[in-house]
Amino acid sequence: MTKKETTEHQLGEDELSPGSAAAHLRLLAEASETLASGLDAEESMHRLARVVVSHLADACVVDVVESEGLRRLVVVDRNQQGALRTLPGGLLPGPDNSTAALAKVLRGSGPMVLADLDMPGRNDALLAAQRALYRTLGARTALIVPMHVRQQALGALTFIRRSSQRLFDEHERALAADLGHRASLALENARLYALQRSAAEQLQLSLLPDLTHVGDLQLVARYVAAREEAEVGGDWYDAFRLPDDSVILAIGDVMGHDLKAAVGMAQLRNMLRALAYDSEAPPSGVMSRLDNVMQGLTDIALVTAVVTRIEASPGKPWRLHWTNAGHPPPLLAQQDGRVLLLEDGRAPILGVDPGFKRETANIRLPAGSTLLLYTDGLIERPGEDIGRGLTRLRQHAAALAREPLSVFRNELLARMSDVVQHDDIAIVALRIPPDRN
Numbered sequence: 001m002t003k004k005e006t007t008e009h010q011l012g013e014d015e016l017s018p019g020s021a022a023a024h025l026r027l028l029a030e031a032s033e034t035l036a037s038g039l040d041a042e043e044s045m046h047r048l049a050r051v052v053v054s055h056l057a058d059a060c061v062v063d064v065v066e067s068e069g070l071r072r073l074v075v076v077d078r079n080q081q082g083a084l085r086t087l088p089g090g091l092l093p094g095p096d097n098s099t100a101a102l103a104k105v106l107r108g109s110g111p112m113v114l115a116d117l118d119m120p121g122r123n124d125a126l127l128a129a130q131r132a133l134y135r136t137l138g139a140r141t142a143l144i145v146p147m148h149v150r151q152q153a154l155g156a157l158t159f160i161r162r163s164s165q166r167l168f169d170e171h172e173r174a175l176a177a178d179l180g181h182r183a184s185l186a187l188e189n190a191r192l193y194a195l196q197r198s199a200a201e202q203l204q205l206s207l208l209p210d211l212t213h214v215g216d217l218q219l220v221a222r223y224v225a226a227r228e229e230a231e232v233g234g235d236w237y238d239a240f241r242l243p244d245d246s247v248i249l250a251i252g253d254v255m256g257h258d259l260k261a262a263v264g265m266a267q268l269r270n271m272l273r274a275l276a277y278d279s280e281a282p283p284s285g286v287m288s289r290l291d292n293v294m295q296g297l298t299d300i301a302l303v304t305a306v307v308t309r310i311e312a313s314p315g316k317p318w319r320l321h322w323t324n325a326g327h328p329p330p331l332l333a334q335q336d337g338r339v340l341l342l343e344d345g346r347a348p349i350l351g352v353d354p355g356f357k358r359e360t361a362n363i364r365l366p367a368g369s370t371l372l373l374y375t376d377g378l379i380e381r382p383g384e385d386i387g388r389g390l391t392r393l394r395q396h397a398a399a400l401a402r403e404p405l406s407v408f409r410n411e412l413l414a415r416m417s418d419v420v421q422h423d424d425i426a427i428v429a430l431r432i433p434p435d436r437n
Contacts, residue, residue, distance in 0.1 A: 024175050027055050031179055041190035042073055048183055049076035056172065057159035059137045063102065064147075064155035064187065069094040070102075070126070073155070077137060093125040100127040101144055106153045111145040111177050113168050140164040145176045147184035154187050156180070209269070211239050211428075214247055217310075218431035220409045224417070226377070226424050234261030234303075235375045235426035238269050240277070244311070248276045251373040251428055252305030252327065264300040272307070283307040284323040284345070284358040291325070292354040303350040306330055306373055310365070310430065318365040318432050323358050325350050328379060328386075331372040331393060332363070333401040333408075339394045368434040370401060370408060377423035378416050392416060405431045 034047040041064075049060035053076050062074035070092040095103035099119070101112045103126055117134040119127065134142065143159040157180050159168065168176065211219050221237055234254030241247050250272060254264040271293055276286045287307050294300055308322040308330065322330060322342065326349030330342040345361030365371065379389030396415045400408045409429050417425070 023055070024171065027051070027175065028178060028182075032182060035182055035186035039190050039193040041187055041194070044186050044190060045074045045183065046076065048179070048186075049074050052076070052157075052159060052179070053078050056175070057143075058162045059139070059160040061133065061158040061160070062155065062183075063092065063158070065106065065153055066091070070106075070155070075137075092129050095126065098124050098126040100124065100130050101142075102126065102130055102156055102158070105144045105146050105156050108146075108153075111143065111173055111180075113173065114142040114144070115140075115164070115167065117142060134160070138162045141167055143168040143173060143176050145173075145180035147180050147187060149184050149188045154184050157183060208236065208426075209238050209240070214239050214241050217247060217433070218405045219249075219428070220405050221426070221428040222409055222413060224377075224413065224425040234265045235377070235424045236265040236269050237373065237426050237428040238272065239428060239430075240273060242277060242309075246309050246311035247430075248272075249308045249310060249371070249373060249428060249430060250306060251375065251426060252303055252325075253375050253426075254300060255302040264298065264303075267298055268294060268300060268303060268305075276307070282323075282360040283309050283321055284347075284360040287323045287325055287347075287350070288354070288356075288358050291350045291356075294350055295354050301351055304376075305350060308371070308373070310371070317367075319362055320365050320371065321360050321362045323347065323360050325358070328374060328376050328390075331374075331397055332365070333370045333372065333397040334366050335368040335402050337398050337401060339398045339401070341390060341394065365432045367432055369432050370397070370405065371430045371432070372397065372412075372427065373429075374427040375423075375425060377425035378413075378427060380423065389416075405429060 031048055031051050034051055035044050037047065038044055045062040049062060052060040058079075059075070059077040061072065063070045064073050068091060072092060095106040101114050105112055117139055118131065133139075137160050139160040140163055141161050145157050145159075147154045147156060157176065159176055161168075208221075208223055211221055219239055221239075223235065223237075235252075236254070237251040239247060239249045252265075252268065254261045254268060268290070272286070272290055275289050275293065279286060279289070281289070287305065290305075290307075294303065303325070304327040305325045306322060306327045308320055310318060310320055312318040320332075320342075323345045324330075325347055329346075332340045332342060334340075342361065342363065345359055347358045348356055374393075376386075379393055380386055381389060393416065396412055397408075400411050403411065409427065413425070413427070
């Protein structure tokens, strides 16, 4: 042991000497703050282990129960080389029928202190894995405490010391058990959060349309949930063909980020489909009718939206007709590198005044050009002017304009999402056939 390691070892011994209640309380407070700082299970357990090796042990190991067995989630060692030699992530055999202390703790035996770490055991894979761990970390004594909630084993914390003269005393065992209890609550919260997030994302995706029935037009879309939320939201898009073979392409955002917003999004999309399909009105007329019906029949408060109509007659170029209710402007990327933000046709958001006069703008769509509709999550960053986000979008769209449409979508999302995503993103892109004009 180096001089530095000896000093660190002595510091840990002095800080938490038997009966040092103040030090124990400081450790519990630090651990609680650490566990409350995030909802990622692995990161939370890694932070906890770092706190433990700063005060209570020379190494800390976190094992969690999975359906296939045990997962070695975290190994933190004061000696970084020890941690590197014992990389986490491996799947261990399950605790059933094993004589390893870890298995006994997981089966309900409670905290266990081990002074003899070379217990023999034939045909006991978990015991063999534990002996290998102890040898790699140079362990002389170990304390294993369970992590469980509602009598269900979630895993275990193993505290390791390299000195056989420093057995875990009664106070330290109680402290470790308390840490195990707090860690189990954090682990359960992280698992529930992950389950809730997955369910929310699946619900959101189930409310979005199938875009495979719009004829021979190339069309791609993507919904990306915010990384910091576990709720459904109000971002939506739609595309469908009308009886005259023109195509409605729409996108919008119902204000809010909860189940109510998601339900409102589904209501709004269905109303738009009915109003557009059963009318020969231009996009501005459809948007006005949608605003009126929305305010008369729903409790949806505010909505931004773009409704477009793409059409072409035989021998004539494709044309785009659109209206915009307070939404980020559509983007048109041409294969020669020119990119236009379609700023015309703007009017207030839905939900303010259903009698407001809306206008329909129109433009010719060059062969091979790409029309992009998107929600504000694609371009907005906290504390940044939205103009900078629009500039980035134009630059990336110009660079990707000649790529296949799926590559255009994927690369654009990747390039525009290089920081933590604070809002949902919905995008839909349509490619005009190259031989139409």
